[in-house]
Amino acid sequence: MSSFLKYEQDGHIVTLTMNDPERRNPLTGNNAVPEFLEAIDRIHRDSSVRAVIITGAGSAFCSGGNVRDMDRYAQMSGMQLRQEYRLGIQQLPLALFNLEVPVIAAVNGAAIGAGLDLACMCDIRVASEQAKFAESFVKLGIIPGDGGAWLLPRIIGLSRASELTLTGQMIDARQAAEWNLVSRVVAHEQLLATAQEMATAIAANPPHAVRLAKRLMREAMHTRLDTLLEMSAAYQVLSHQTADHREAVSAFIEKRQPTFSG
Incomplete structure (x- = not known):
């Protein structure tokens, strides 16, 4: 496993840590998606794994798409760009949706754009009190291209999902809990311990x-x-x-x- 995604297993629990803190753990312009797909396939094939935690290194959970990488999209034809999405970032929600092992997002900081959608791809979301969330695609003149328009309304309802998506505004962890985007908010230093405790409770069952x-x-x-x-x-x-x-x-x-x- 290469450097973006750190794969660690402790007993029946796997922790996947996005490990590009200097760039705030982006999902594009790097090897993030192939590494996630490789890790998910590895988990799928390993019957000893009973729960998964996804988190980020540094101050952010995931900054979503790498804005500095988007200039190259303008150089592509429409069909090339369509394939870029279909064979790239769009593989991630499909892989996580079809993974039978429960996945907990331990949101340690900002979850922006595709980063928020990544959290929504997980079954359970636990947030640090320092976490922030934004469905910010509209601010860049684009739309959620990774399944967020399907996931977010099913989690928080159409009205609130529309508010987040159409304004692009950011909400804090407290508001995320009020809107049922996350199931609980904990002190920052207790985040991983809380996620691990939850994963252990899941792994204890058949x-x-x-x-x-x-x-x-x-x-x-x-x-x-x-x-x-x-x-x-x-x-x-x-x-x-x-x-x-x-x-x-x-x-x-x-x-x-x-x-x-x-």
Whole structure:
């Protein structure tokens, strides 16, 4: 793994740290997207991983697109630029959406543009009191090209997503919590410990149940109730037949801590 993304595993938990603090951890004009895709594929293939944390090094979580890199877009044809998006940044929301392992965004600082959208691609967002958020594409005369227009309204509702997207204004961590953009705000020095505690609580559960529950919630974002219920029935059949389910029931009856093998 090269230098932009630091991959660390402690037991069942992987922490991915965007590691370009001098440039505030941008997602374009560097190798960020390929490294994220490589890391996600590695996690997908490693059944020992039960939870993932994404955070940033330095004062920012992620500054989004590298503005200094955008001049080259004007030199491309329309079709070239379309492919640049389709084969570049747009691969990231698809990869994170389809990753069955739960992902926690530990937002340590500014999450701007595609940086905010990256946080929205995660399942859970925890913010430092120093975090700030902006869907700022409009300030540069562009639109959210990375799925933010799909993700943000589903998280905070259409009215508030429209306010953020159409004004480009920044909100602080307190307002982000009020708008349900993040599930909690903690002291800056407690951010990673809080995310790790949450990841540990997730990893303590039967991994098949966690993965299937995440998949159901993801599918529920864009499917009908009857379709989701049919899917739930199929997943429940699989769950009832696992050794971890039998262990959970036995441990409950015997009043002991369960041991899940995955």
